[in-house]
Amino acid sequence: xxxxxxxxxxxxASFLILTFGGLIGIYxxxxxxxxxxxxxxxxxxxxxxxxxxMQAALESAKWQEYKSILVTFFFFSLLIIVFGRVWxxxxxxxxxxxxxxxxxxxxxHIDYIRFPQKLREGLKSIKWIFLFIALLIPLWVxxxxxxxxxxxxxxxxxCSLCPARYILPMVSGDYLRVGIDFKSATSITMSALxxxxxxxxxxxxxxxxxxxxxxxxxxxxxxxxxxxxFVRLKKNIQKCTRCEICYNVCPMExxxxxxxxxxxxxxxxxxxxxxxxxxxCPEDDALxxxxxxxxxxxxxxxxxFKGTLNR
Amino acid sequence: xxxxxxxxxxxxxxxxxxxxxxxxxxKEHFAxxxxxxxxxxxxxxxxxxxxxxxxxxxxxxxxxxxxxxPGPNFLEAGADSRKIVGTYCMMIPEELIYAAGAIxxxxxxxxxEASCIGDELVPRDTCPVVKASIGFISLxxxxxxxxxxxxxxxxxxxxxRKMGEELSKxxxxxxxxxxxxxxxxxxxxxxxxxxxxxxxxxxxxTGRKIRRKNLDVSIKMIGQVWYQARRFYExxxxxxxxxxxxEAALVLNAYSYDTASSWTEAxxxxxxxxxxxxxxxxxxxxxxxxxxxxxxxxxxxPNWKIPSLIEEMGAMIATEESCLGDRYFYDPVGTTEQTMxxxxxxxGSRYLMPCICPSFAPNEDRLYRLLQIAExxxxxxxxxxVLKGCIIYDFELIRVxxxxxxxxxxxxxIETDYNPEDVEQIRTRVEAFIEVLKVKKKKRGE
Numbered sequence: 001x002x003x004x005x006x007x008x009x010x011x012x013a014s015f016l017i018l019t020f021g022g023l024i025g026i027y028x029x030x031x032x033x034x035x036x037x038x039x040x041x042x043x044x045x046x047x048x049x050x051x052x053x054m055q056a057a058l059e060s061a062k063w064q065e066y067k068s069i070l071v072t073f074f075f076f077s078l079l080i081i082v083f084g085r086v087w088x089x090x091x092x093x094x095x096x097x098x099x100x101x102x103x104x105x106x107x108x109h110i111d112y113i114r115f116p117q118k119l120r121e122g123l124k125s126i127k128w129i130f131l132f133i134a135l136l137i138p139l140w141v142x143x144x145x146x147x148x149x150x151x152x153x154x155x156x157x158x159c160s161l162c163p164a165r166y167i168l169p170m171v172s173g174d175y176l177r178v179g180i181d182f183k184s185a186t187s188i189t190m191s192a193l194x195x196x197x198x199x200x201x202x203x204x205x206x207x208x209x210x211x212x213x214x215x216x217x218x219x220x221x222x223x224x225x226x227x228x229x230f231v232r233l234k235k236n237i238q239k240c241t242r243c244e245i246c247y248n249v250c251p252m253e254x255x256x257x258x259x260x261x262x263x264x265x266x267x268x269x270x271x272x273x274x275x276x277x278x279x280x281c282p283e284d285d286a287l288x289x290x291x292x293x294x295x296x297x298x299x300x301x302x303x304x305f306k307g308t309l310n311r
Numbered sequence: 312x313x314x315x316x317x318x319x320x321x322x323x324x325x326x327x328x329x330x331x332x333x334x335x336x337x338k339e340h341f342a343x344x345x346x347x348x349x350x351x352x353x354x355x356x357x358x359x360x361x362x363x364x365x366x367x368x369x370x371x372x373x374x375x376x377x378x379x380x381p382g383p384n385f386l387e388a389g390a391d392s393r394k395i396v397g398t399y400c401m402m403i404p405e406e407l408i409y410a411a412g413a414i415x416x417x418x419x420x421x422x423x424e425a426s427c428i429g430d431e432l433v434p435r436d437t438c439p440v441v442k443a444s445i446g447f448i449s450l451x452x453x454x455x456x457x458x459x460x461x462x463x464x465x466x467x468x469x470x471x472r473k474m475g476e477e478l479s480k481x482x483x484x485x486x487x488x489x490x491x492x493x494x495x496x497x498x499x500x501x502x503x504x505x506x507x508x509x510x511x512x513x514x515x516x517t518g519r520k521i522r523r524k525n526l527d528v529s530i531k532m533i534g535q536v537w538y539q540a541r542r543f544y545e546x547x548x549x550x551x552x553x554x555x556x557x558e559a560a561l562v563l564n565a566y567s568y569d570t571a572s573s574w575t576e577a578x579x580x581x582x583x584x585x586x587x588x589x590x591x592x593x594x595x596x597x598x599x600x601x602x603x604x605x606x607x608x609x610x611x612x613p614n615w616k617i618p619s620l621i622e623e624m625g626a627m628i629a630t631e632e633s634c635l636g637d638r639y640f641y642d643p644v645g646t647t648e649q650t651m652x653x654x655x656x657x658x659g660s661r662y663l664m665p666c667i668c669p670s671f672a673p674n675e676d677r678l679y680r681l682l683q684i685a686e687x688x689x690x691x692x693x694x695x696x697v698l699k700g701c702i703i704y705d706f707e708l709i710r711v712x713x714x715x716x717x718x719x720x721x722x723x724x725i726e727t728d729y730n731p732e733d734v735e736q737i738r739t740r741v742e743a744f745i746e747v748l749k750v751k752k753k754k755r756g757e
Binding site (some may be wrong): 112 | 494496523531534535537538541545641642643644645646647648649650651652653656657660661664665675676679680682683686
């Protein structure tokens with residue numbers, strides 16, 4: 001089995017477990033650094049994204065909750081340190097949906113879109129905005145020192161904007177949660193924005209590989225731990241011929257991997273550890289994925305030709 | 312699109328060859344000269360009593376092209392009605408040419424006779440590769456030149472760039488602009504635009520649309536070329552070697568004038584034969600034979616001056632890094648999707664980014680590559696070939712010498728052209744260099 005197939009297997013299995021696991025009694029906890037959405041419903045969900053309890057705790061304004069979220073945060077951090085970006089490329093259910101849409105695009109032989117570098121740089125701020133929404137607005141909800149009416153309807157602000165909150169319940173068969181919340185002007189705005197983002201994500205993922213991941217606050221969160229993570233991507237600078245294949249196959253369009261000429265560590269902020277670059281690299285050992293310094297997957301020229309000649 | 316300039320076919324303006332009869336005589340004289348020097352090289356190769364059987368195919372390809380012209384080779388016999396497109400340098404995606412239903416031939420000139428013809432058509436300080444290329448085109452000989460109506464010239468070094476203009480007196484010339492700074496996004500996008508323009512031009516020229524499926528098929532077919540070439544590379548990494556460097560160079564040079572499919576088939580056979588030889592332990596030379604990296608300007612067939620000299624003196628050319636040797640074949644095309652855009656992007660990347668032609672600047676990539684080659688092949692010394700007028704290779708020698716010194720690898724610079732008269736002078740220098748390497752190697756072995 002090659003890495004692509006292995007990744008698809010793991011990704012599909014984790015999608016099923018995280019979205020339907022509850023039905024067979026699986027529940028992994030509410031500290032997962034991945035978009036396993038609580039909104040698919042308590043009876044079905046197999047694990048919950050950390051941003052959900054985090055926002056809920058911040059909104060509560062209770063000391064008790066703040067202390068318990070610190071414990072959750074500890075487990076959340078631990079999971080990131082051990083698995084790092086594997087959460088994005090191998091586990092995330094929204095990632096599965098996007099990869100599935102990408103598969104449809106490939107089968108239909110539709111070209112993908114690539115944004116120019118300048119635009120990509122500009123759009124980078126979006127994930128920071130999402131992260132601040134998830135961190136700061138709940139505090140405003142907890143301590144509504146101005147516009148308390150608006151604040152009250154801003155509960156779970158990031159969730160109302162998050163495409164996973166609409167897409168995952170929908171694919172799990174729960175259409176009732178996909179709609180505009182008409183309670184107030186604030187809730188209408190937030191849920192309408194959320195639905196727009198969801199629609200954008202679906203169409204985006206059909207035309208651009210891993211469309212939403214470039215704006216995902218969780219990818220950003222995980223990148224904060226890059227100095228201490230166990231899973232790394234490493235490059236042998238002398239062996240690299242800078243043939244640009246790793247950039248062409250990268251769903252996150254990371255150029256720095258082939259451009260890097262100084263550091264051995266090429267685990268860049270947006271990396272989702274899908275290992276496509278390692279698989280498609282035609283040089284022996286030029287790229288390696290390591291776990292605690294031990295190589296778990298390396299590039300080989302024979303592996304490259306096996307992959308491309310039988311594609 | 313205007314990215315690829317299209318030059319009209321001028322009348323043949325060359326003053327010396329105005330008259331048909333003189334032209335014909337001259338051509339015959341030229342043909343005899345080329346045949347003589349090609350035969351010398353090929354006979355020299357055939358002189359090896361342990362010549363691998365698989366090598367005969369490649370020798371015959373060269374014989375068909377240069378001596379029996381038009382010989383029984385497919386390109387000459389006209390059995391293949393596909394159009395022939397000539398290319399220079401190593402940046403032209405041949406996958407596109409095959410997908411358009413034509414055949415690419417790589418036309419770099421290596422003949423001394425042709426360079427003498429070219430002498431009259433270009434400035435004195437032009438490099439012999441360009442002189443010979445123009446010489447061949449101006450006389451339309453061998454007949455493979457006659458059969459190609461279009462040549463594609465990338466703007467690499469100064470000489471090649473201006474050569475494009477001069478060639479337009481004899482053939483249709485498509486110029487392709489190669490960005491000399493590869494890294495920036497702007498230059499890569501611009502390059503990709505050129506590849507798309509080339510695709511359109513090819514479609515117009517052959518009248519066959521390049522569809523997604525054609526391109527996919529030809530990428531896979533050429534993929535076999537990269538695969539077999541890589542196997543060949545890996546087999547030659549063994550020390551001591553299983554095949555002489557000049558024989559390997561002939562195999563790679565023969566690709567220029569052969570179709571991809573038949574060349575690949577022949578190389579696959581040769582690879583199997585060499586793998587067998589490895590298993591049996593039939594190696595050439597011993598552990599003390601110095602392993603040479605022939606770097607710098609290309610030794611284009613039949614200019615076998617330096618390669619044969621090195622191996623006559625008892626060293627082994629482990630590899631040759633030039634654009635007619637391993638550099639052209641080393642990097643494969645990597646596409647994972649069968650969408651047009653992904654395939655075109657893959658081609659664009661393959662033919663620009665890993666290319667370490669010294670016409671690029673900055674060209675640090677070449678230094679890294681040379682270090683890797685030295686490691687891969689356990690190189691003892693580098694013979695740095697500089698063709699007179701090839702200033703860019705000479706420039707990079709400064710850096711190459713520096714990094715190789717740090718690793719204790721000796722570098723010998725040899726400046727020459729196609730003229731055989733300085734062979735004895737070079738022989739003395741090469742001999743001394745190799746003797747030093749031999750002594751060094753023996754000491755290390757003890």
